[in-house]
Amino acid sequence: xxxxxxxxxxxxxxxxxxxxxxxxxxxxxxxxxxxxxxxxxxxxxxxxxxxxxxxxxxxxxxxxxxxxxxxxxxxxxxxxxxxxxxxxxxxxxxxxxxxxxxxxxxxxxxxxxxxxxxxxxxxxxxxxxxxxxxxxxxxxxxxxxxxxxxxxxxxxxxxxxxxxxxxxxxxxxxxxxxxxxxxxxxxxxxxxxxxxxxxxxxxxxxxxxxxxxxxxxxxxxxxxxxxxxx
Amino acid sequence: xxxxxxxxxxxxxxxxxxxxxxxxxxxxxxxxxxxxxxxxxxxxxxxxxxxxxxxxxxxxxxxxxxxxxxxxxxxxxxxxxxxxxxxxxxxxxxxxxxxxxxxxxxxxxxxxxxxxxxxxxxxxxxxxxxxxxxxxxxxxxxxxxxxxxxxxxxxxxxxxxxxxxxxxxxxxxxxxxxxxxxxxxxxxxxxxxxxxxxxxxxxxxxxxxxxxxxxxxxxxxxxxxxxxxxxxxxxxxxxxxxxxxxxxxxxxxxxxxxxxxxxxxxxxxxxxxxxxxxxxxxxxxxxxxxxxxxxxx
Numbered sequence: 001x002x003x004x005x006x007x008x009x010x011x012x013x014x015x016x017x018x019x020x021x022x023x024x025x026x027x028x029x030x031x032x033x034x035x036x037x038x039x040x041x042x043x044x045x046x047x048x049x050x051x052x053x054x055x056x057x058x059x060x061x062x063x064x065x066x067x068x069x070x071x072x073x074x075x076x077x078x079x080x081x082x083x084x085x086x087x088x089x090x091x092x093x094x095x096x097x098x099x100x101x102x103x104x105x106x107x108x109x110x111x112x113x114x115x116x117x118x119x120x121x122x123x124x125x126x127x128x129x130x131x132x133x134x135x136x137x138x139x140x141x142x143x144x145x146x147x148x149x150x151x152x153x154x155x156x157x158x159x160x161x162x163x164x165x166x167x168x169x170x171x172x173x174x175x176x177x178x179x180x181x182x183x184x185x186x187x188x189x190x191x192x193x194x195x196x197x198x199x200x201x202x203x204x205x206x207x208x209x210x211x212x213x214x215x216x217x218x219x220x221x222x223x224x225x226x227x228x229x230x
Numbered sequence: 231x232x233x234x235x236x237x238x239x240x241x242x243x244x245x246x247x248x249x250x251x252x253x254x255x256x257x258x259x260x261x262x263x264x265x266x267x268x269x270x271x272x273x274x275x276x277x278x279x280x281x282x283x284x285x286x287x288x289x290x291x292x293x294x295x296x297x298x299x300x301x302x303x304x305x306x307x308x309x310x311x312x313x314x315x316x317x318x319x320x321x322x323x324x325x326x327x328x329x330x331x332x333x334x335x336x337x338x339x340x341x342x343x344x345x346x347x348x349x350x351x352x353x354x355x356x357x358x359x360x361x362x363x364x365x366x367x368x369x370x371x372x373x374x375x376x377x378x379x380x381x382x383x384x385x386x387x388x389x390x391x392x393x394x395x396x397x398x399x400x401x402x403x404x405x406x407x408x409x410x411x412x413x414x415x416x417x418x419x420x421x422x423x424x425x426x427x428x429x430x431x432x433x434x435x436x437x438x439x440x441x442x443x444x445x446x447x448x449x450x451x452x453x454x455x456x457x458x459x460x461x462x463x464x465x466x467x468x469x470x471x472x473x474x475x476x477x478x479x480x481x482x483x484x485x486x487x488x489x490x491x492x493x494x495x496x497x498x499x500x501x502x503x504x505x506x507x508x509x510x511x512x513x514x515x516x517x518x519x520x521x522x523x524x525x526x527x
């Protein structure tokens with residue numbers, strides 16, 4: 001279980017998150033919704049300690065990690081699939097995947113599930129990551145996150161900027177990771193349809209604050225229109 | 231002709247050792263370390279002191295200087311640079327201050343000169359390192375005169391460049407350093423202890439500077455100010471080669487060292503410096519990011 005309590009987060013002097021509290025029970029998917037620029041990405045970055053300054057609690061399975069350095073949070077079991085994938089173009093696919101392994105408890109290895117869900121990556125392990133298409137880079141970023149053997153996966157708009165025929169495949173894999181590996185997932189999404197299909201719970205952000213939350217079944221069209229329509 | 235190239239090669243070698251450390255630290259941490267030349271100077275003094283007081287020759291001085299300069303580098307990283315990450319102008323000024331401090335430490339014999347105590351090999355004067363006799367006698371091989379000390383410099387540099395390549399491309403430590411160079415935040419999010427790896431990288435680069443100092447002491451006078459000129463040369467190589475590129479650094483050191491050697495022999499040292507600067511300016515205009523720099527998508 002990952003829970004945040006009264007989290008404030010800052011970039012320089014400007015406060016990006018105000019008093020944010022939420023929790024994702026183990027093995028569930030929590031959808032983080034909201035318009036562009038309301039602090040969804042900041043929320044994920046704050047959980048990993050990647051903003052300039054923060055206060056409040058970040059508790060993973062009873063352990064408060066809010067004062068820890070980023071690498072310790074990663075080693076505690078939090079993995080990040082960032083917006084824009086952020087794979088390293090001149091590292092090979094193998095090197096990119098194994099990079100995640102620095103946060104693993106055991107030796108660095110390609111996770112067992114990767115050949116099953118991403119056969120293309122396995123066939124091209126020695127090619128540079130930069131030659132991959134957007135969708136393949138997304139697969140690579142997910143494989144890298146899995147290499148740390150995480151408890152919690154933070155995913156930032158995993159289907160953004162990916163060709164439409166691959167989107168559904170990535171969506172299915174996210175659901176499968178949750179179901180088969182029991183991963184807790186914080187899913188930042190703009191696509192409400194997918195959020196409804198995948199998540200058990202949701203949190204709606206606006207201007208760096210939580211404005212609505214609850215079970216995904218209770219997410220009304222009215223709430224969506226009010227906080228997400230442009 | 232072949233001995234001119236040879237002299238150029240040995241100049242390139244020392245340039246390379248100095249630039250390797252700079253390139254790695256600048257690439258991995260974005261730190262412009264103005265005290266890098268003083269780490270070279272400390273290496274040279276380590277060799278002088280080890281010879282005078284411990285009776286140790288060049289071969290023992292090399293590892294000793296690596297450790298000494300490495301440790302001094304580690305202390306600089308801990309006390310100064312660590313507090314200034316991401317503030318490039320501040321680190322530039324702060325490390326410049328460290329450079330002056332280190333020079334004065336040698337001039338004032340760690341402050342002991344205030345108490346009238348003098349240590350042989352320190353102080354404001356000029357020092358010399360004695361090179362073992364068998365490294366100073368030229369050898370004739372098949373009509374060619376071979377300078378053994380120059381050869382020694384080249385061999386040591388080749389070995390250290392090889393070691394650096396192996397560390398960077400064949401060990402988990404190297405993967406971490408290269409990952410930090412590309413994207414420190416993602417590296418940290420992947421569980422890499424950026425601070426620890428950066429500190430060790432800095433110490434390694436400093437150690438290489440120390441070795442360069444020992445080699446330099448074999449044919450140049452050792453004095454507190456010797457670091458100031460080499461750090462400029464080091465930065466020229468880094469800028470021309472492309473930040474963080476091992477291959478680029480090697481190639482740039484080779485080109486600049488050769489130009490320096492050839493022009494200096496044909497005319498004099500001052501013209502050689504001018505030509506080197508002209509070539510560097512031309513290269514930067516042609517390729518602002520250096521000969522080699524990794525592509526970012």
